[in-house]
Amino acid sequence: MSSFTFTLFLVLYSLILLVNSNGIEEFRILLQKFNKKSITETPVFYKKYQNYKTNLEFQRFLNGTHKLLSAYYGPTKFSDLSHEEFKDQYLSDLKVPRKTKDKSQQHTPSKFFRELDIPKRVDWRNFSNLNFVTPVKNQKKCGGCWAFSATETIESMKAIQTGLPPPTLSVQEVIDCATYNDGCSGGDPYRAVKWLKDTQSPLTTEKKYPLTDTSDSCRIIVNNSDGVIVQSCNSQRLVGREDKIVQLLNISPVSVAVDATTWNNYLGGIIQYHCETQINHAVQIVGYDISGDVPYYIVRNSWGTDYGNKGYLYIKIGENLCGIAEEVTTVTVQ
Structure with missing residues (x-):
C-alpha cells in the first residue's frame, strides 16, 4: 500500500469516527459483514457494542505511530470481543522459554541478512512457479493454533520432497492424538512434530480425519498408506540471529510461536510496533522479502481468509517482533 493510499485510509477512518460518534449503524454493518448474529437492543448487543467502541479507540492508538509501510489497524471480525474474550477464545499459552527481556539483545543487524548470498524474496506460495502451501485454514475458537502450524509445515515439506502439490493433512488428528499437548486448550508446534517423530505415527489426510475444531478422542485410521511420517524435527531460539531464519526459509517454510495479543485489530501492512x-x-512463515527499506516475513495465520491480507500478515525482520524468533521449528518427512 502506498503512503498516499494509507493517508487516505486514515483520513476516511477518522471522519467516520467524528461524523458518527455513536457508531451503532457501523457496528451493525460490521456484524452483518462477518455473519455474526446479535439481537439488537439487548444487553448482549450493547456489551458487544461497547467492546467495539473500546477496540476503535485502541485501533486509533495503534495507528498513531504509523510510518511508511507500517501495519494499519481497524474494525475486524474480532472487534465485538473484549480483550479478555479474544485472548480466551483465540490465544493459547504456549510454553516457550524466553531467556532475556533485554531489547538490545533482540536485534539482528540488517547487514547479517542483507549480505547473504540468497534471493531477496522467497515465497513458497509461488516458488519456481509451484505452490508448496495449502489454503489458509480457520481454527475458529479451538486453541489448536500449534496443531495448525505444525501440520501446515509438514504439508509443505511433503510437497517439497515430492515436487507435487501439498497434501491437505489432518489438523484434527494432531489435536486429538499428539499427547505431548493439550488439544484445543493449547500446545506447542515443536512438541507436536516431536510426538509424530517419536511415535512414527503417519499423519493422515483431512479427508480421512476431518476437522471438528474441538478436542475429541484419538481415532485409529486404518488403510493409512498415504499418511506422512515425520523423519526428524528441530527447534531453535534464534533471537538476535534472524538471518538464520531467512536462510532456513530458503529451504522450506517454518513453524514459529508468536505473541498475537494485538493481532485482532490488524488489517494489513508490515508490523513494526506494538508487538x-x-x-x-x-x-x-512461508517466505520473506528483504529487497525494500523494511524487510519482512510473510506469515500465514489460521484465522480464515477474512483476516488480514487473505489470511496472511507481514512482520518486520530483525527485532524479534511478536517473539517470532523465540521458537523456530523445522521438520523433514519421509
Whole structure:
C-alpha cells in the first residue's frame, strides 16, 4: 500500500469516527459483514457494542505511530470481543522459554541478512512457479493454533520432497492424538512434530480425519498408506540471529510461536510496533522479502481468509517482533 493510499485510509477512518460518534449503524454493518448474529437492543448487543467502541479507540492508538509501510489497524471480525474474550477464545499459552527481556539483545543487524548470498524474496506460495502451501485454514475458537502450524509445515515439506502439490493433512488428528499437548486448550508446534517423530505415527489426510475444531478422542485410521511420517524435527531460539531464519526459509517454510495479543485489530501492512513476546499463538512463515527499506516475513495465520491480507500478515525482520524468533521449528518427512 502506498503512503498516499494509507493517508487516505486514515483520513476516511477518522471522519467516520467524528461524523458518527455513536457508531451503532457501523457496528451493525460490521456484524452483518462477518455473519455474526446479535439481537439488537439487548444487553448482549450493547456489551458487544461497547467492546467495539473500546477496540476503535485502541485501533486509533495503534495507528498513531504509523510510518511508511507500517501495519494499519481497524474494525475486524474480532472487534465485538473484549480483550479478555479474544485472548480466551483465540490465544493459547504456549510454553516457550524466553531467556532475556533485554531489547538490545533482540536485534539482528540488517547487514547479517542483507549480505547473504540468497534471493531477496522467497515465497513458497509461488516458488519456481509451484505452490508448496495449502489454503489458509480457520481454527475458529479451538486453541489448536500449534496443531495448525505444525501440520501446515509438514504439508509443505511433503510437497517439497515430492515436487507435487501439498497434501491437505489432518489438523484434527494432531489435536486429538499428539499427547505431548493439550488439544484445543493449547500446545506447542515443536512438541507436536516431536510426538509424530517419536511415535512414527503417519499423519493422515483431512479427508480421512476431518476437522471438528474441538478436542475429541484419538481415532485409529486404518488403510493409512498415504499418511506422512515425520523423519526428524528441530527447534531453535534464534533471537538476535534472524538471518538464520531467512536462510532456513530458503529451504522450506517454518513453524514459529508468536505473541498475537494485538493481532485482532490488524488489517494489513508490515508490523513494526506494538508487538511484544508474551508467546500465545503459533503460525507458519512461508517466505520473506528483504529487497525494500523494511524487510519482512510473510506469515500465514489460521484465522480464515477474512483476516488480514487473505489470511496472511507481514512482520518486520530483525527485532524479534511478536517473539517470532523465540521458537523456530523445522521438520523433514519421509
